[in-house]
Amino acid sequence: MPFLSYFHPIVWIILTGTIFTRIASFMTIPFMAIYLQNELGASPLMIGVTLGVAQLSATVGGFIGGYFTDKLGRKFIILATVFIWSAVFIGFATVHVIGLFIVLSAINGLCRSFFEPATQALMIDFTEPKKRRRLFSFRYTAINIAAVIGPLCGVLISGMSSPKVPFFITALMYAIYGVFLIFLFKKYEMSQQKLAENQTIFQVFKVVIMDKKLLYLLAGGILINLGYSQFDSTLPQYINLNIENGVKLYSYLITLNAIVVLALQLPIGIYTEKISIIRSLIWGIIFFAGGLFVFGLAHSSWGFIAGMVIFTIGEIFAFPMMNALIEEIAPATQKATYLGASQFKNLGGFLGPIFGGWLLVHFEAQLYFVVALIVLISIIFYRKALSEKISHTGDRSYHQ
Missing domain, CATH: 1.20.1250.20 (MFS general substrate transporter like domains)
Incomplete structure (x- = not known):
């Protein structure tokens, strides 16, 4: 199909994976404040600190993640990050101490700041310069599709089970995506101009x-x-x-x-x-x-x-x-x-x-x-x- 041939297969797979992983995070992150309040009895101040530290660590960590992606390669950073991210969401579901939750939230922000530049850079590696504007538009659309589906799934799952279950499902989805990427990276040669x-x-x-x-x-x-x-x-x-x-x-x-x-x-x-x-x-x-x-x-x-x-x-x-x-x-x-x-x-x-x-x-x-x-x-x-x-x-x- 002409539409599917517009981008390299690895680009389509990463775009699809963007929807998959963002649905996973949107199932949990928007409801984090409610979870902290109801399950951990956290104060409004501690809830604010927990949510804010993820933004702060993502802001600071973006440059570090980008540097190591260029230094060590897209493949290594993407795979390492996605499995650490999976472990973080298991931690969210099992930790009962607000201090540890704050640490996990900071790691969550770091994972996003490593994963996003790495996956974007990987797609750029496989996309002609003249097609890159459309690539960024498609990626933005993928994120918004996930933003519609993810919270609805989170509400539905939480209503039918324990509030911890969406965190476990998110962890599982990241792990599944990581395993899929291992096979993907074996099929396609990863090449880039490194630092x-x-x-x-x-x-x-x-x-x-x-x-x-x-x-x-x-x-x-x-x-x-x-x-x-x-x-x-x-x-x-x-x-x-x-x-x-x-x-x-x-x-x-x-x-x-x-x-x-x-x-x-x-x-x-x-x-x-x-x-x-x-x-x-x-x-x-x-x-x-x-x-x-x-x-x-x-x-x-x-x-x-x-x-x-x-x-x-x-x-x-x-x-x-x-x-x-x-x-x-x-x-x-x-x-x-x-x-x-x-x-x-x-x-x-x-x-x-x-x-x-x-x-x-x-x-x-x-x-x-x-x-x-x-x-x-x-x-x-x-x-x-x-x-x-x-x-x-x-x-x-x-x-x-």
């Missing part, structure tokens, strides 16, 4: 932080993630304060977000292939900010629904392009390192809820207007990254 053997992580880190293009892209990504984090943090609180049956409306908005992504990802993805990456990203930022602005104006359910559609269109335009830009500027021997370093943009997801919560308390009416402006400022950093690329290489491909 020089004598290049230490500190030397690579110095090279990365001296790359102004990457730093500008990370700064822009932090601001976008700061805006996107309001979806999970301040938006449910804001709706609950201003709309009757706000919790019900917010649950509808989550579903609407997933439906719009699945419905529009392919047509928007095809359209973005006809324009430059930077133009796609700027369109995404404008839609993002527009959705936030509409949230600030909304006084009814229909206002929030309209805002969510606009917001989600921005998500579809922007998120795949953020990784595509990182991949495009990365040297051939440091693809995973740069993709791992891109995890630093998750600082926006860490700071966003704190900043948004402060705005909600002190400047509720202006909250989304302020955040929309911050998101728009990210365009300046992406433009600076573009000018750095042109000034150093004379390449104007981003403008096309």
